Amino acid sequence: MLAFIRRTWLLWPAIxxxxxxxxxxxxxxxxxxxxxxxxTLEHFERIADRKVYLAVFWRTxxxxxxxxxxxxxxxxxxxxxxxxxxxxxxxxxxxxxxIPLWMSVLIRSYAWMIVLGRDxxxxxxxxxxxxxxxxxxxxxxxGAVYFAMLQILLPVQIVTAYSAMTEIDMDLMxxxxxxxxxxxxxxxxxxxxxxxxxxxTGAIIVFMLSMGFFITPALVGGRQDxxxxxxxxxxxxxxNWSFASALAILLLLGTVLTVIVIRRLGNLITRRIA
Amino acid sequence: xxxxxxxxxRFALSAYFWGVIAFLAFPIFVIIxxxxxxxxxxxxxxxxxxxxxxxxxxxxxxxVSATILSFxxxxxxxxxxxxxxxxxxxxxxxxxxxxxxMLTYLITAPIIIPHIFIALGVFILAIxxxxxxxxxxxxxxxxxxxxxxxxxxxxxxxxxMDPTIExxxxxxxxxxxxxxFSATFPxxxxxxxxxxxxxxxxxxxxxxxxxxxxxxxxxxxMRIWADLKLxxxxxxxAVSSLLIVVTTIAMVGAELLRRRAAGVRGD
Numbered sequence: 424m425l426a427f428i429r430r431t432w433l434l435w436p437a438i439x440x441x442x443x444x445x446x447x448x449x450x451x452x453x454x455x456x457x458x459x460x461x462x463t464l465e466h467f468e469r470i471a472d473r474k475v476y477l478a479v480f481w482r483t484x485x486x487x488x489x490x491x492x493x494x495x496x497x498x499x500x501x502x503x504x505x506x507x508x509x510x511x512x513x514x515x516x517x518x519x520x521x522i523p524l525w526m527s528v529l530i531r532s533y534a535w536m537i538v539l540g541r542d543x544x545x546x547x548x549x550x551x552x553x554x555x556x557x558x559x560x561x562x563x564x565x566g567a568v569y570f571a572m573l574q575i576l577l578p579v580q581i582v583t584a585y586s587a588m589t590e591i592d593m594d595l596m597x598x599x600x601x602x603x604x605x606x607x608x609x610x611x612x613x614x615x616x617x618x619x620x621x622x623x624t625g626a627i628i629v630f631m632l633s634m635g636f637f638i639t640p641a642l643v644g645g646r647q648d649x650x651x652x653x654x655x656x657x658x659x660x661x662x663n664w665s666f667a668s669a670l671a672i673l674l675l676l677g678t679v680l681t682v683i684v685i686r687r688l689g690n691l692i693t694r695r696i697a
Numbered sequence: 698x699x700x701x702x703x704x705x706x707r708f709a710l711s712a713y714f715w716g717v718i719a720f721l722a723f724p725i726f727v728i729i730x731x732x733x734x735x736x737x738x739x740x741x742x743x744x745x746x747x748x749x750x751x752x753x754x755x756x757x758x759x760x761v762s763a764t765i766l767s768f769x770x771x772x773x774x775x776x777x778x779x780x781x782x783x784x785x786x787x788x789x790x791x792x793x794x795x796x797x798x799m800l801t802y803l804i805t806a807p808i809i810i811p812h813i814f815i816a817l818g819v820f821i822l823a824i825x826x827x828x829x830x831x832x833x834x835x836x837x838x839x840x841x842x843x844x845x846x847x848x849x850x851x852x853x854x855x856x857x858m859d860p861t862i863e864x865x866x867x868x869x870x871x872x873x874x875x876x877x878f879s880a881t882f883p884x885x886x887x888x889x890x891x892x893x894x895x896x897x898x899x900x901x902x903x904x905x906x907x908x909x910x911x912x913x914x915x916x917x918x919m920r921i922w923a924d925l926k927l928x929x930x931x932x933x934x935a936v937s938s939l940l941i942v943v944t945t946i947a948m949v950g951a952e953l954l955r956r957r958a959a960g961v962r963g964d
Contacts, residue, residue: 430791431788432788433784433785433787433788434784434785434788434789434800436780436781436784436785437781437782437784437785437804437844437848440777440781440837440840440841440844441803441804441806441807441841441844443837443841444815444819444837444838444840444841445806445807445810445815445818445841447818447822448815448817448818448819448821448822449814449815449818451818451821451822451825452814452817452818452821455821497717500710500713500714501713501714501717503710504710504711504713504714505714514956516714518949518952519718519722520718520721521948521952522722522725522945522948522949523721523722523724523725525898525944525945525948526724526725526940526941526944527902527918527940527944528902529902529904529918529921529922529925530724530728530921530937530940530941531724532925533724533728533921533925533929533933533934533937534723534724534727534728535724536925536929537727537728537731537934538723538727542738542740544727547740574720574721577717577720577721578721631809631811634811635811635812635813635814637812637813637904637905638904638922641926642925642926652811652813652905655813655817656813656905656908659817659820659909664817664820664821664824667817668817668821671811671813671814671817671818674811674813674814675810675811675814678811
């Protein structure tokens with residue numbers, strides 16, 4: 424017993440922190456979602472019965488999937504480009520990707536408000552060029568949410584895809600070229616299959632982060648762009664903790680199940696392409 | 698012909714790269730200029746330059762006390778996360794590979810859980826045990842979401858270390874604690890400092906847990922959030938500009954420190 428304590432004591436503070444601020448609260452949340460005050464599934468039934476709650480769930484899922492897909496698409500050539508550079512340059516370019524990542528989400532959403540607002544940069548330019556008579560409504564739209572979320576999460580995708588690409592042995596590409604493959608063929612047959620896995624991992628991380636997004640949809644989206652996290656906060660403000668807990672469980676389950684599906688699909692595609 | 702085509706695609710790719718960088722970095726080039734406008738409105742490009750909104754920020758008791766509160770919470774949270782996380786890394790490094798893998802998963806789990814889930818859980822617990830509105834509890838919750846990053850950063854540095862140095866110290870007669878602090882700790886220190894800086898900003902930028910837990914007080918993100926939802930005063934531009942500069946300097950410093958430490962070990 425004493426030997427066990429001596430061997431593991433360094434770990435106990437971490438376990439303690441997790442227990443108090445993560446594991447016990449999670450259990451509390453699960454309990455709150457099925458109690459009123461006795462065991463009941465009424466909160467989950469309410470989610471299933473009212474179309475409006477499920478609609479928010481599906482929209483959250485849809486926005487997150489689209490943002491993850493766009494991030495993978497836009498980010499892939501960037502990661503590829505960085506990976507092509509000499510090592511010293513690679514560090515420098517990755518820094519350029521990191522700097523916006525370190526800015527708080529609040530600040531980056533705020534920048535979008537400045538750009539897209541009624542008196543924002545884009546509207547001022549459009550009016551100045553005479554392309555429009557009146558300010559165009561850009562802020563508080565779904566498009567604004569997609570653009571802002573893509574911009575906020577893209578660095579995560581690029582960094583993940585890039586670090587997977589650095590593991591690829593570029594001699595394989597050279598070998599393919601020597602054996603007579605055209606540059607595009609070498610890319611398509613060797614590099615893309617090997618780098619797809621890291622790209623999908625990046626997209627999964629972006630998807631998971633998107634699912635919990637709260638600040639951006641509230642600031643640059645309209646009423647119709649409410650996501651699950653916004654709905655949960657709304658319910659907490661109204662002191663409906665139990666119902667908010669049921670929604671939080673839906674959020675977590677929806678995220679985990681979708682990640683499993685993406686992973687499976689990703690493996691299938693990787694095998695097909697190779 | 699072939700040469701020309703690769704030359705062109707190289708150029709197209711690098712043009713695309715700089716385009717995306719501009720897309721990612723544009724907040725800096727929008728917010729900082731606008732913060733130096735004296736006007737009431739967020740017009741771009743700014744007219745009537747001055748530092749009016751910086752003065753408003755530094756003279757407004759609400760903004761200043763929100764900043765101080767965020768600073769205190771983030772300092773405590775990053776200290777706890779860094780110390781506790783580093784201890785865990787050392788312990789895991791000594792354990793069996795399978796237990797290490799499982800425990801690393803457990804400790805890093807809060808990274809992938811949406812903050813709103815953790816916020817709601819902690820909030821319900823806080824109400825039950827009456828520690829809502831406690832800054833210490835908020836720092837604890839922030840330490841929990843920052844600890845995974847510490848474990849990942851310090852853990853990565855630990856894996857690159859040469860264990861024979863510490864073993865040599867033990868053979869030469871140092872006790873386990875002394876061997877660790879004289880052999881392993883010095884080369885781990887840059888990663889620990891980098892992790893601490895990172896943890897600090899995880900807490901400093903966190904909104905939703907603070908929003909749920911505190912009712913009488915406000916952190917800086919809570920203050921910015923309230924401001925953005927109501928009126929969007931240019932004070933936020935001044936605060937944001939300061940934050941951008943401070944965060945970038947601190948993070949670049951931490952990252953360089955981590956990189957250099959990794960480089961020294963023959964990366």
